[in-house]
Amino acid sequence: MSAPYIIEVLAESGISREDAAVNAVDKPFESLHNISSIYIHVFEAKVVDNNSVNIELMQ
Numbered sequence: 001m002s003a004p005y006i007i008e009v010l011a012e013s014g015i016s017r018e019d020a021a022v023n024a025v026d027k028p029f030e031s032l033h034n035i036s037s038i039y040i041h042v043f044e045a046k047v048v049d050n051n052s053v054n055i056e057l058m059q
Helices: 017-031
Strands: 010-013 044-048 052-058
Touching: 010 017
Parallel strands: none
Antiparallel strands: 010 052, 044 052
């Protein structure tokens, strides 16, 4: 039986929080296998140039 690994990932998207969550998993998935879930610890949206929103997730 193997022990679970916990990693911390910062991801962002200018589209949606769902897209940011996908971005958070894409890169680790290249080298880590059997990722079964993610936990979003912090959700933050920043306004850029008074018109666009940048969404950041901290897992």
